[in-house]
Amino acid sequence: MAVTATTPTADDIMLDASGMPLKQALAIAERNKRRKALIMALPLLAFILVSFIFPIIQMLFRSIDNPAIHDNIPNLSREIQDWDERAIPDEALFAILADDLRAAGKLKNQGKVATRLNYDITGSRSMITQTARKLKKKTEGPYKDWFIGLNEKWGEMRTWVALKKASQKYTASFYLNSIDMRYSETGKIVAQPEERQIYLTLFWRTFYISIAITLICVFLAYPISFLMATLPVRTSNMLMILVLLPFWTSLLVRTTSWIVLLQTQGTLNDLMVYFGFIDDENRIQMIYNMTGTIVAMSHILLPFMVLPLYSVMKTIPPSYMRAARSLGANQAYAFYKIYLPLTIPGVAAGSILVFILSVGYYITPALVGGRTGQLISNFIAFHMQKSLNWGLAAALGGVLLAAILLIYLAYNRIIGIDKMKMG
Amino acid sequence: MIDTNDPLVRFIGVQKSYDGEILVVKDFNLDIARGEFLTMLGPSGSGKTTCLMMLAGFEPTTHGDIMLDGKPINNVAPHKRGIGMVFQNYALFPHMSVAENLAFPLEVRGMGKAETEEKVNRALDMVQLGGFGHRRPAQLSGGQQQRVAVARALVFDPQLVLMDEPLGALDKQLREQMQYEIKHIHERLGVTVVYVTHDQSEALTMSNRIAVFEDGIVQQLAAPADLYEKPDNAFVAQFIGENNRLNGIVKEISDDTATVELDSGDMVTAVRINVSQVGERSTLSLRPERVQVNADSTDFNNIFDATVRELIYLGDHIRTRVNVCGNDEFIIKVPNSSNVAHMSEGETIKIGWKTNDCRALDFYEGL
Numbered sequence: 001m002a003v004t005a006t007t008p009t010a011d012d013i014m015l016d017a018s019g020m021p022l023k024q025a026l027a028i029a030e031r032n033k034r035r036k037a038l039i040m041a042l043p044l045l046a047f048i049l050v051s052f053i054f055p056i057i058q059m060l061f062r063s064i065d066n067p068a069i070h071d072n073i074p075n076l077s078r079e080i081q082d083w084d085e086r087a088i089p090d091e092a093l094f095a096i097l098a099d100d101l102r103a104a105g106k107l108k109n110q111g112k113v114a115t116r117l118n119y120d121i122t123g124s125r126s127m128i129t130q131t132a133r134k135l136k137k138k139t140e141g142p143y144k145d146w147f148i149g150l151n152e153k154w155g156e157m158r159t160w161v162a163l164k165k166a167s168q169k170y171t172a173s174f175y176l177n178s179i180d181m182r183y184s185e186t187g188k189i190v191a192q193p194e195e196r197q198i199y200l201t202l203f204w205r206t207f208y209i210s211i212a213i214t215l216i217c218v219f220l221a222y223p224i225s226f227l228m229a230t231l232p233v234r235t236s237n238m239l240m241i242l243v244l245l246p247f248w249t250s251l252l253v254r255t256t257s258w259i260v261l262l263q264t265q266g267t268l269n270d271l272m273v274y275f276g277f278i279d280d281e282n283r284i285q286m287i288y289n290m291t292g293t294i295v296a297m298s299h300i301l302l303p304f305m306v307l308p309l310y311s312v313m314k315t316i317p318p319s320y321m322r323a324a325r326s327l328g329a330n331q332a333y334a335f336y337k338i339y340l341p342l343t344i345p346g347v348a349a350g351s352i353l354v355f356i357l358s359v360g361y362y363i364t365p366a367l368v369g370g371r372t373g374q375l376i377s378n379f380i381a382f383h384m385q386k387s388l389n390w391g392l393a394a395a396l397g398g399v400l401l402a403a404i405l406l407i408y409l410a411y412n413r414i415i416g417i418d419k420m421k422m423g
Numbered sequence: 424m425i426d427t428n429d430p431l432v433r434f435i436g437v438q439k440s441y442d443g444e445i446l447v448v449k450d451f452n453l454d455i456a457r458g459e460f461l462t463m464l465g466p467s468g469s470g471k472t473t474c475l476m477m478l479a480g481f482e483p484t485t486h487g488d489i490m491l492d493g494k495p496i497n498n499v500a501p502h503k504r505g506i507g508m509v510f511q512n513y514a515l516f517p518h519m520s521v522a523e524n525l526a527f528p529l530e531v532r533g534m535g536k537a538e539t540e541e542k543v544n545r546a547l548d549m550v551q552l553g554g555f556g557h558r559r560p561a562q563l564s565g566g567q568q569q570r571v572a573v574a575r576a577l578v579f580d581p582q583l584v585l586m587d588e589p590l591g592a593l594d595k596q597l598r599e600q601m602q603y604e605i606k607h608i609h610e611r612l613g614v615t616v617v618y619v620t621h622d623q624s625e626a627l628t629m630s631n632r633i634a635v636f637e638d639g640i641v642q643q644l645a646a647p648a649d650l651y652e653k654p655d656n657a658f659v660a661q662f663i664g665e666n667n668r669l670n671g672i673v674k675e676i677s678d679d680t681a682t683v684e685l686d687s688g689d690m691v692t693a694v695r696i697n698v699s700q701v702g703e704r705s706t707l708s709l710r711p712e713r714v715q716v717n718a719d720s721t722d723f724n725n726i727f728d729a730t731v732r733e734l735i736y737l738g739d740h741i742r743t744r745v746n747v748c749g750n751d752e753f754i755i756k757v758p759n760s761s762n763v764a765h766m767s768e769g770e771t772i773k774i775g776w777k778t779n780d781c782r783a784l785d786f787y788e789g790l
Contacts, residue, residue, distance in 0.1 A: 322481055323514035325501040327528035328579065334502075337527070341518045 056401075063394035066171040068116035069163070072109040073100035077167035085161060085187065094143040098135055105132040119389065120162040120173065120183070127151045127159075158185035174395035179203075199379070199396065203403070206376045209294060210358040214305075216298045217354045218347060221305035225346075228306075229313035243306045246299060255367045258296045262287040262368075288370030296364045301357055305350035312346030348415045356404055376400060429493060430454035431583060431615050432478065437487035439473050447473050449639040451487070455617060457582075460609050462618045462626040465636030466662070474636075475585050475619050480504050491583070502531075507576030507584040511591055513568045515560035521547070521571050522556030528579040546574040549608065566597045573605060577614065586618045590625065602628045623663050627651065635659050651710075656697060657787030660708035667714070667753050668787065669707040673698050681783040683707060687749030691725050693781035704786040709776060711754040716743075716766070718775025726775035729753070731766050741766075747774060 014022035070077045076097045083089055104110045114128035131150060138146065148155040165173065165183050176182055176189060180197040184190045191197070224243065228236040246254055261267045264283040272278045286292060316339065324334035362377040369378065376396060383393035432455040439448040448470040455461050463471035476482040478489060480501030488495050496504055507528075515524050525543040534542070547553050550570035560568055569589060576584050586605075590598045606629045609616050620626055626633045627647040635642045635650065635658075642662075643655040654660035661668065671685035681695040683705055691707060698705045718726055729747035743755045743766065755774065757766075766772060 317512065317514065319510045319512060319514035320516060322479075322501070323508065323510055323516075324527070325481075326479055326504075326506060326508040326585075327575070328502050328505070328531040329527070330500070330502050333531065338516055 059394045060398055060401075062390055063174050063398045064170045064172065065391065066116075066166070066169060066173075068112045069167040070169045072104045072107075072113050073097065073167070076100045076163075077169075080160075080164045080167055083160070083164060085157075085164070088144075088155060088157065089160060091142055091144045094147055095141050098138075098141070098143045098147075101128075101132045102135045105135060115388075117163060117166055119177075119392075120166055121153075121159060124153065124159065124162070127153050161185055161187050171391075174391040175398070177392055178395040178399050199376070202374070202376045202379060203399070205290075205374075206359055207403075209290065209297075209373075209375065210355050212294055213298050213301060213358045214351050214355045216294070217302055217305040218351060220298070221302060221309050221350065222343075222347075225306050225309035225313055228310050229316070230318070240310075243303055247303050251300070251363060252367075254300060255296055255364055258292065258299070258368060259287055262292060262295065287368050288373070290369070290373040292368035292370065293365045293373030293375070296368050297358055297361055300364060301354045304353045304357060308349040308353065309343065309346040312343055312349075316342050344415070348411075352408070352411060355407075359400065359404060429457075431457045431459075431492060432617070433488075433490040434474070434478075435488045435490065437474070437477065437489060438485050439470070439477060439482065440485045446485075447639050448477075451639075451641065453634060453641065453644065455615060457615055458613045460606070460616045460618065460629055460631045462620060462630040462633045463636055464620060464623060464626040464633050464662075466621055469636035470639040471619050471621075471634075471636040472587060475587055475617065478617065479506055479508055479585055505579075505581050505583075507579065507581035509572045509576045509584065509586040509589040511588045513560070513572040513589075513592075515568055515571055515575070517560055519559075520556065521552070521558050521560065521563070524560065524571060525556075525575050525578050528575065532579060542578055546578040549577070550574045550604070565593050566601060569593060569601055570604070573608065577608070577612065581614070583615045583617065586616065588620050589618075590620075590622075598622075598625070599628075605629060627663075635662060637662070654696075654708060654782065654784070657706040657708065657784040660706075660782065660784060661787060665711050665754060665756075667709040667711060667750070669709070669748055669750055670786065671705060671707065673701050673703045673705050673783070676701055680778060681705070683783055685748045689727060689748045691748075691781065692778045693783040694779060696782045697785050698783050705783045706785065706787040708782045708784055709780060711742075711756040712740075713780035714755045714774055714776050716755065716757055716772055716774055718773060720775070722777070723775030724778055725781065726773060728771055729774045731768050731770045731772060734766060734768060745772070745774065 016022050016025040018025075076093070079093060079096050080089070083093065101110060101113075104113060110129055110132035114125040114132075117128060118125040131147065131154075134150060153159050162183075162185075165171065165187065173183060177192075178199050180192045180200045181189055182192050224239060228239045228243075230236075231239070259266070263269070264285060266287070268286065269278075269283045273280050273283065278284065286295070320338050320342070321334055324338045325331070329337065359375075360377055361375060362381055365373050365375045366378050366381070369375070377400075380393045380396045380400075383389045383396070432453075434451050434453040437448060437451040438446055439451075440446050447468075451470075451474060453461075463474060465471045473482060477484050480496070480499065484497060488497060490496065491499075491504065491506075515521075516527070519527070522543050525546055526539050529539040529542060543556065544553065547556055550573055552567060552570055552574070555563065555567065555571075560571065563571065572589065573586075576586075589605075590601050593601060602625055605616075609629075618626075618629065627650075630647055632644060632646055633650050634644045637658050643650060643659045645653070645655075650659065651664050654663060657668070660666050669683075669685055669691065671683040671691070673681050674684045674690070675682040676695060676698065679695055680692050681698050682690060682692050684690055685707075693707050715723060720726055727747050729745035731743060731745050732751065733744040735742040735744075738759065740759055741757045743757050744751075745753050745755060747753045
């Protein structure tokens with residue numbers, strides 16, 4: 001390397017006018033510049049740290065964090081880890097459970113334990129709450145038979161296996177759950193029963209809907225960007241306004257307009273019935289399903305494709321195409337060999353932008369997606385807001401994040417991020 | 424079939440308008456001979472580039488015909504005209520290597536791989552860039568890119584090459600060097616070149632003939648020497664080379680001379696070029712190097728007193744600005760020879776010129 005080749009020996013270190021080594025002098029001279037740059041970036045850095053990096057770390061932590069049982073019935077959680085899973089635990093463990101549940105009941109924390117265990121074994125919520133309630137009157141043992149007599153599930157192995165897994169401080173069960181897997185009654189990792197497998201389908205659907213939206217956006221944006229880059233400024237400004245209009249309109253208004261246009265009693269169906277393309281009884285369902293999601297989202301995300309494409313096309317001088325033509329290439333060949341390759345950075349930038357945005361899109365599918373147009377983000381929201389299973393929501397988000405990072409890396413390998421141009 | 428004496432390119436009554444209101448090219452007629460190096464010279468907006476674009480096929484003619492090799496090409500698509508072209512900013516394809524750029528026109532024509540490679544190498548050698556084939560255009564200097572552009576326009580052996588201000592982006596020294604290189608390539612290959620520039624020294628250096636454009640009209644079409652020595656009108660005299668102008672009214676006309684009374688009252692005799700009658704206003708054109716300092720009346724029939732305003736030392740000559748006949752911007756180039764007379768600012772000297780060196784042209788209103 002050139003640097004090592006010219007590394008000065010002790011005798012011939014470059015000195016500045018005052019005799020200080022030149023490198024040191026340069027470092028001092030540049031220090032202020034660096035400091036200034038840091039100060040200017042600081043507010044944004046702090047903002048990103050607080051509002052972006054920290055929440056993501058917290059979310060990733062929550063996806064493996066499992067405090068509900070571990071913190072609320074701490075003694076049992078500790079002791080059950082030594083249980084060998086061969087037979088129903090003995091009296092000692094039941095006694096610890098009784099004490100812990102009683103203590104939790106006093107603090108009104110038995111509900112948290114019950115909810116958590118219910119994730120793994122449906123119907124175990126009532127078992128916990130019932131037991132905790134009855135324990136207020138039963139102050140001393142023996143407990144084992146009393147527990148089993150109260151609810152026969154206490155005598156089942158799967159209850160205890162689940163309790164052992166669920167009482168660990170950190171768990172992979174949210175992640176397993178988010179890819180349609182679970183711990184079996186014997187503690188092995190197995191697939192969810194078929195009727196409970198939904199997330200892989202959802203991830204897959206999110207993925208191909210996003211691909212479809214990206215392709216539609218490329219298809220729609222390419223010609224319009226080309227026009228904008230080649231037409232006189234006045235006309236191209238007009239087009240630009242039309243393209244940016246969706247940007248400036250409220251998301252809700254836009255989405256609602258699509259509902260008005262596309263619903264079965266909507267404008268488009270009315271027109272098609274009026275012109276006799278379809279019968280009045282066979283109106284086409286175009287909203288509250290996947291079609292609705294794709295149409296509305298393509299419309300919303302189109303500017304993200306147009307802008308990078310336009311800015312790349314703007315930098316391609318018309319003389320390239322003219323040169324190609326003068327050299328003997330017809331319009332189509334010149335486009336394919338010269339223009340298209342030069343616009344790939346714009347297509348790449350727009351595609352990754354639209355794809356990543358649509359993978360995480362929430363509000364539009366929620367409004368117009370119906371049942372078949374729901375994306376993974378809608379289920380993340382569901383677990384955040386309705387089922388309050390934040391651990392699962394976080395795990396789904398984590399899987400999504402990992403998938404996007406993977407796609408981004410693959411994309412970088414194939415296209416090269418350094419070739420991408422946003423403008 | 425085709426007579427080699429027939430012109431390769433003919434513009435016949437070509438007109439061009441972009442907006443339907445203004446003609447940027449008005450009645451353009453030009454024959455370009457085979458093997459000729461013809462330059463279209465003119466200030467920007469004079470219509471010269473438009474003519475080139477019409478010839479290349481990128482702009483349709485509004486009226487008139489363009490013939491290539493005896494056939495009208497008005498309706499022939501640009502890629503079927505077989506005309507090589509060098510663009511202002513080279514227009515090298517940035518995503519292809521130099522060799523791929525050169526191979527492009529050959530691939531389009533379906534040439535085999537071996538033959539393509541051989542032609543590409545030969546073209547690169549021609550512009551002294553052998554071994555640069557694998558590089559990207561961005562890795563080359565401006566002059567090298569320029570050479571690649573020239574090589575690419577020639578690699579498919581077109582009979583006609585168009586160049587649209589190809590040297591505009593280069594610095595002065597490189598530009599001069601490239602002028603000679605292009606000139607030599609032209610001489611060696613015998614290809615017909617139509618060259619567009621606004622730089623008159625470039626045009627004088629390279630061309631067989633120069634068409635001077637102004638206001639959509641060819642003002643004069645002539646060989647470089649004729650253009651400089653015998654300008655047809657005041658615009659050409661002013662545009663080509665340095666020129667002294669004296670304005671006055673024609674007092675007397677004989678067969679080939681005209682006597683003009685200048686606005687200052689002095690009388691000058693000049694060669695009659697395009698003045699037709701007595702009483703008309705005329706602009707006299709006089710080259711700075713044709714003016715003699717300390718002239719005596721035996722050789723020079725126009726002798727006047729001049730006041731030296733400014734002396735600029737330029738090595739081979741001394742550029743002297745004087746006031747004569749009411750013109751304060753009159754320039755004389757005094758050769759820096761050993762017997763040159765010493766002059767100082769403010770001094771009054773006698774200057775003179777021959778009738779043959781002074782041309783009475785149409786009245787020029789410009790500055």
